Amino acid sequence: MIKQGFSKLEQSRSIRHIFFWICWVGGFTFLKSFGKPFEVYLGWFSYYLLTLPIFVVHTYLVAYVLIPYFFSRRYMLLFIALFIGLFYGFSVLELLLSNEFIFKWYPTDTILLDDYLSPGGVIISGLGNLYIMLVFLAARTVRQWYMAVNHKKELQQEELKMQMESTVTKIQPLMLLYAIDQIDRMVEKSSSEVTRAIALTSELLSEVMIYNEEDKPLFSKEISLVRKLVSLVSIFREHKPDVEFFISGDPGLIYLPTMILFTLVDMIFRKFADEDHIPELNIEASGFSNMISVQVLNNNMVENHKTSEECLETLEQLNLLYGEKAAISVESHIYGCSVIITNG
Structure with missing residues (x-):
């Protein structure tokens, strides 16, 4: 007073x-x-x-x-x-x-x-x-x-x-909240994988922070982080998402905003977190053309219009985060869509 x-x-x-x-x-x-x-x-x-x-x-x-x-x-x-x-x-x-x-x-x-x-x-x-x-x-x-x-x-x-x-941005807070929510669900189900999920979440967040602090982060390290994210989601969903990587040329020659691929894949996983199935992802990264293409395929289990809507929403969110640093576009097709990222 x-x-x-x-x-x-x-x-x-x-x-x-x-x-x-x-x-x-x-x-x-x-x-x-x-x-x-x-x-x-x-x-x-x-x-x-x-x-x-x-x-x-x-x-x-x-x-x-x-x-x-x-x-x-x-x-x-x-x-x-x-x-x-x-x-x-x-x-x-x-x-x-x-x-x-x-x-x-x-x-x-x-x-x-x-x-x-x-x-x-x-x-x-x-x-x-x-x-x-x-x-x-x-x-x-x-x-x-x-x-x-x-x-x-x-x-x-x-x-x-x-x-x-x-710092909060660097450790991907939405991914962290998603991980905490999924771990809570696993605890409620008395899953035997809880300890492993917690350890992998902690390890992933630590590596993400270290990667963000690097002066010249290599894109190959980001691909490794995405693979680890896929492994974490596999534990949460009790089955591995269908994600394929196609790398051509030297990944070290890919110069795109840090964490843009990781953020994109993380967004897609979270958007379909409550669905029974996650769309198939084909990730193509080219060191020759300095670009990334992520195909989001409905694999006959996810409705095509929903996949297209999620692609457009993801595009808007990515543009807000990286629009000034990279050129981001989306192409729709009968099997889903493709998000294409090039150096802006």
Whole structure:
């Protein structure tokens, strides 16, 4: 509750300034009248309240005009002249108001002097005015430092959040959720393959993260990851999906966005996770033409229109993820569809 109150106070500049000046009036009234009669307390309270506009205007002129615009090597002489002028001028105003009016109307136990406007008297009074200005500037400086520290922390937290999001993306979170869901089902069925499924899931995720961190990841490693994904799905479904690989040329000459093939195959497996059968996949990767073609065949067990719809949805999702890095197209045919990926 208290922390929220200070947070709201920090957010409102007007409330912050009002709070500062109320504390100043109350604090100095207490210091000046401590242990004295109530009339003296009332007198000092009236003094600080009536002279408040003088202190506020003087302080704000220095803090928000003089220092920001003239406190530099180029304008240093002008800054000094203006500072002394404001210092002396507002001290005279404060002395006139207090000695001619306030101290005559309200008892403060202050001895009135006839020569209160002498240079020495003006300087002594100005030093008191200067004190509150320094307190204000110190409070403002501390707040700016505090805000800068908080801003730095926010930037660090934002950077950490981005790193975490990047890491989450790299470990294929949807695949992880799919794996967890499938493992839960296996546990409910008391499957003997639960331990193996957990171990293979952990191993696959670890290899995916390592692969993403490589400076020059080889496409042959991604093919290996896809094969491992097929093995994992085989455990989940209790039968091996019909997936064939046709590799021509040197896979090391295939330069496509990292994890694009893995993501595509993962999407297809997840889209048919609740179906009795998964379409047959023929994965062709050519090092000669630097391209990938994935044929999604309905194998007479999956309805053709469903296969085509899933291909189009997969194409849209892949374009969102890799559209700026690769050229992705889909071709429909009577047996299903083909997703073709080339270097964009």
